[in-house]
Amino acid sequence: MSRLSFSLFISIIISSCFLINPISSIQSQINVWPKPRSISWPNPQATLLSPAFNILSPYHQHLSPAVNRYLRLIQSEHHRPIVTPTVNLTSTPPLHFLTLSISDLTAPLHHGVDESYTLTIPTLGSANLTAFTVWGAMRGLESFSQLVWGDPLRVASGLSVSDSPIFGHRGVMLDTSRNYYGVEDILRTIEAMSANKLNVFHWHITDSHSFPLVLPSEPDLAGKGSYGPEMQYSPADVKRVVEFGFEHGVRILPEIDAPGHTGSWAEAYPEIVTCANMFWWPAGVEWDDRFASEPGTGHLNPLNPKTYQVLRNVLRDVATLFPEPFYHAGADEIIPGCWKADPTVQTFLSNGGTLPQLLEIFVNSTFPYIVSQLNRTAVYWEDVLLDSTVKVDPSILPPENTILQTWNNGPNNTKRIVSAGYRAIVSSSDFYYLDCGHGDFVGNDSRFDRQTGDDPGNPFNYNGGSGGSWCGPFKTWQRVYDYDITYGLSETEAKLVLGGEVALWSEQADPTVLDPRIWPRASAMAETLWSGNRDGTGMKRYAEATDRLNEWRYRMVGRGIRAEPIQPLWCVSHPGMCNTVQ
């Protein structure tokens, strides 16, 4: 019934749009999301698209499937804008061809690859898309597809776009351990990412709750540690995801979090995991002595040689499965109480060893292997250097091979990372954590048992705080859109910020809410990281972005992405009327 209704909804939206009164006094154009860096369309007009329209492109393993996909999309989408565009349809012959010219068919899909393109759609003759790389060509194809609409199909003409991203790393992180997502969910997410010109799917594959990744050298990890045989990712599944990523210009960046967040490894190898399957925070125990920061305990034991035997098998298999040159090694949230639950660790500490030394042993036993043997750049969560207790000396993580991903303390930690010379990926929980603001998931929580309403004076109380969510409140699309990830940095420091990622942790998410939790909020970040969040005068452009994001949200829904609505449809069809002027 759900699907029926959803299809019905889409067809209703599509078939009704032309019937909503446009506000004729407001200029509305066909837009591209994220907004291109430079677009010239002096006389908004459109040409019919020929029924025989075709895209001429050199053959390329990954580009050619993309070309075919866009051709099908363009021919079938028939998008009808909510607000009828004020665009003149010219009487020139219909557009027959889009011709692709690509300088370098060999540039691999790595961080920093040239994604620029120029697109010209003249009023007469064929359209041209020029790019240095196939990845830039894919960005241009997406822009072209968004410039086509209606039935019969028409395409914006007399237009030229010159476009390239501000940041090279524009990602979505998905946690597939706390709850499982099917391969189709992941593919749909990658497809939507590509439509938003996002280019990194950061796959937080494993955690303490389940280990869904089937590894040929260590089959028991998923065999015993997954939620079940139907809730695993086989090598064939991974291959499908990686290939799909290439065909969409999206890098698949795997994360196997370690040494923390590894409780699920204990199902196969109890001997290498400390504090596994213990109650996370027993009665009477101080918070500082907890076993985990949330239910689901377990850390890899840095003192057990077997740990590295298993881990190197894991690393080698992952490097084989994922060609991506970055490897995310995790290393967040080492909880001292978990290591201290182990007798060998206790002995080590009572002999004068320290917690940072334990982490250094772990890093020294894995980082060189990742860098030298597997030829990967290691990405770590910031904790590995910035945690207040368990962190390593920076000397063992050379900045040339190490990237740090920040999630705490807003712009302050970004500054700490780049001022120490490290490259940074920004996923600040204050701005980019998409799961926040839905309360807390732990059971038996008496905080919610209150019979009163507002109590704004006390941030620990239900209403004065953020409703039980550690990172509440909910991050609105505006909050995401307005964040400047290089805020407070010098020009030199800012160059070390590779980009950003919105993150969906899955304590309270699974396939039922995947699309609306991510979209259109990830679209908001996508534009900010691609072309910025300011207009030509340097003013934040969140007001006009509202109207464009609304249209884009409906277009995504039409493409099968359940992006959540940001306003009543009335607002979409009455641009400006739902603004505030205060």
Add this chain to the structure above:
Amino acid sequence: MSRLSFSLFISIIISSCFLINPISSIQSQINVWPKPRSISWPNPQATLLSPAFNILSPYHQHLSPAVNRYLRLIQSEHHRPIVTPTVNLTSTPPLHFLTLSISDLTAPLHHGVDESYTLTIPTLGSANLTAFTVWGAMRGLESFSQLVWGDPLRVASGLSVSDSPIFGHRGVMLDTSRNYYGVEDILRTIEAMSANKLNVFHWHITDSHSFPLVLPSEPDLAGKGSYGPEMQYSPADVKRVVEFGFEHGVRILPEIDAPGHTGSWAEAYPEIVTCANMFWWPAGVEWDDRFASEPGTGHLNPLNPKTYQVLRNVLRDVATLFPEPFYHAGADEIIPGCWKADPTVQTFLSNGGTLPQLLEIFVNSTFPYIVSQLNRTAVYWEDVLLDSTVKVDPSILPPENTILQTWNNGPNNTKRIVSAGYRAIVSSSDFYYLDCGHGDFVGNDSRFDRQTGDDPGNPFNYNGGSGGSWCGPFKTWQRVYDYDITYGLSETEAKLVLGGEVALWSEQADPTVLDPRIWPRASAMAETLWSGNRDGTGMKRYAEATDRLNEWRYRMVGRGIRAEPIQPLWCVSHPGMCNTVQ
């Protein structure tokens, strides 16, 4: 892709559940949600369900389709609990029959109708379901369906249930004006309500944003005021919803909000609507002088006789379409600035007339018609009596024909309503508003443009407050579950509380998010209003409810309702391990 993936997800969940390690030390039974008032199952055991299983029931126009539906559900669902029940399968012959005995086949589906039932499933012989009314029988059928699971099918046996609701009014309110929902969405919601023993679908059909209801006597209201011909509810659609409601024991309670929230009426009748299509809060205007509390302006003009000509046609048509004896007349949020925009109102006020008098004119011109001509009990939002500025004298709304629905000020306003002798429906925005906590939808909102993180000292700032949502934070299922809707009332006062409703306002909701916004949080209210939120010792039972709600959530997902997850699957399969003990 979405549907494929969702089906895959469901089948994965279902096929994997038996493979998750049960924690054998924790007793887990097959449960019924909402928990019955009284259940006796001294020796948890089960009997196979015969492949020829049948339900024997007297014929009844609405019950018989329900019986057929439950028979199909029972035969096809094959629910597999996440935690394998510790139930002995007896070797007795399989269960062949459930026999229904109903004392009164004529009792209509009205407020207060007897919904009690008793269900006995012996270890030998046929099961019996006894109820006073067909509506009680439907509740019992639902309970029976939840006691069947597995493949081959088995059913709990040696069990008896005696059950009835604490509150007679247990509802979900859906706003179909700000965004449109298809009929299939509404039917799916009613089906899920029935599974949770909820019995009132409060349909907030119209508002300022669109008027989707096609009325034979006033076709232009939807013809011009809806979002388009495909986003309307025809009389046939309404009939389908009402019939579906009867077959599920769910009353369909219509609301045509007036005199506020009527901007959409102006598309057909601009002359009866004040301040229509004006900018809601112009620059430089004080908040007290705004035209509306949110974008979308327009109030019916109480001084124009045409208003009542149109409105009586509307009322008469609605009473014809909806047999429900309650009629919700709205009357919330009268904004003085909107009426004051009209010249006739200005003259009235300058001649010594008052705002309350304007509302009294309106109520006196409609309430007697609703009560005497249409024979309905009028439900109003509390504002009609409790607003600080625009309210009527209680003498014109006799308590015997008037029910007030409270949404402000938590238990305090419930107390004000019942202590004045009125019956109350509780939908406190502090507890029961399901849309809260997702930020604000107005455009051009500079509040979100902040580069800093937490600022808990200032409730108006982004992080210290509730992220821009007027009724934030998000109402968690625990918050909903723990609320006692008669808190602070005397025993006599408490008797005037008919029940409660969770409400989904649709500024930021539409079919893409309908299911997860409502479920399983409405399930939490459903149990609290049916059998309470306390265990036998009087303690709040939110801890054990977590495990039961988790199982119920997965069962709802299996039935096609996209209820959002409340915990990682790991927590579901490791009962108690995700609790807090602090």
